[in-house]
Amino acid sequence: MIVIGSRKSKLAMWQTEMVAEALNAAGMETTIKAMETMGDKVLDTSIAKIGSKGVFTQELEEQLASGVTDIAVHSAKDMQSQLPEEFALIAFTRREQVNDVLLSDNQSLDIDDRSKKIRIGTSSVRRRALLRYYYPHVETVEMRGNLQTRIRKMREGACDALMLAYAGVKRMGYDELIIKVFPVTQIFPPVGQGSIAIEASSRLPADKVEFIRACLNDHDSEVCLLAERAFLKTLEGGCSIPVFALATLDQQDIVLTGGLVSLDGRQIVMMQRRGAIGEAESIGLELGKEILDNDGRELLARIRREQEGGPPEQVVGP
Numbered sequence: 001m002i003v004i005g006s007r008k009s010k011l012a013m014w015q016t017e018m019v020a021e022a023l024n025a026a027g028m029e030t031t032i033k034a035m036e037t038m039g040d041k042v043l044d045t046s047i048a049k050i051g052s053k054g055v056f057t058q059e060l061e062e063q064l065a066s067g068v069t070d071i072a073v074h075s076a077k078d079m080q081s082q083l084p085e086e087f088a089l090i091a092f093t094r095r096e097q098v099n100d101v102l103l104s105d106n107q108s109l110d111i112d113d114r115s116k117k118i119r120i121g122t123s124s125v126r127r128r129a130l131l132r133y134y135y136p137h138v139e140t141v142e143m144r145g146n147l148q149t150r151i152r153k154m155r156e157g158a159c160d161a162l163m164l165a166y167a168g169v170k171r172m173g174y175d176e177l178i179i180k181v182f183p184v185t186q187i188f189p190p191v192g193q194g195s196i197a198i199e200a201s202s203r204l205p206a207d208k209v210e211f212i213r214a215c216l217n218d219h220d221s222e223v224c225l226l227a228e229r230a231f232l233k234t235l236e237g238g239c240s241i242p243v244f245a246l247a248t249l250d251q252q253d254i255v256l257t258g259g260l261v262s263l264d265g266r267q268i269v270m271m272q273r274r275g276a277i278g279e280a281e282s283i284g285l286e287l288g289k290e291i292l293d294n295d296g297r298e299l300l301a302r303i304r305r306e307q308e309g310g311p312p313e314q315v316v317g318p
């Protein structure tokens, strides 16, 4: 028997049920223990302001630590880059298409039409900053809550469209509302988007870990996620910093692109590294250092200052 911890949102439960089904198919019984996290309870504050560390994970980790649950299921992108020592990510599921998408009931809405005012709902600093960079005419509206809540708010008129991860939209069956799929070379995804991570206590017996990995881990996705997460660790970025990264495989190579965008969307620092698959983590660490050494350190410091509520600095932008 494996006891699985999950958040209560529909998307989290969908993901957890997928994990449970994979374990059941291999002959393992499972029980799901669903709970609310801080990120689910506090809906009137942006994630950046709540403080990024463990907003969606702390309660799940407490249950792992006390042995009530054996594993916890998370969206990989909600996981901080540095876990407390007593926990580990033991598997990553096969990644869904990583793109961000635009959702609207108005199929004729055109984000490229600069003559019209359009309001896009998002709670992500990365999405807001990248929208400002590529679509400066677009207005963004702060939008928290689960997918269903956001769609309801959009329909009540809070915004004209929502910007979301394709993965969640597909899992929740809202594909029909997609009016645009952003290319990943433009709206770069956050670290880990599209994959589901399995977290366990470091004390979980090795045979259980192996069993779970055999059922759920996707090697290619894992390699990419290790590179992206090492990159994030170097930048010490949580979800309150507009960091992005995407690793893909090209035969025996891993190609990692990553960077940072200023909050006002005026400055992007982005670089790419390629190397052997076996070097995934060091490629991530090196790309992170390279970004820091090429204006990234100053940009990161400026983002942190602005996040803390200081006045935005005057910048000479592109």
Ligand SMILES: NCc1[nH]cc(CCC(=O)O)c1CC(=O)O
Binding pocket: 075, 076, 077, 078, 163, 164, 165, 166, 167, 168, 169, 192, 193, 194, 195, 196
């Ligand atoms: N931050 C919330 C969250 N966490 C995971 C997903 C979608 C699934 C995924 O990215 O794997 C979402 C919704 C979204 O960003 O649109």
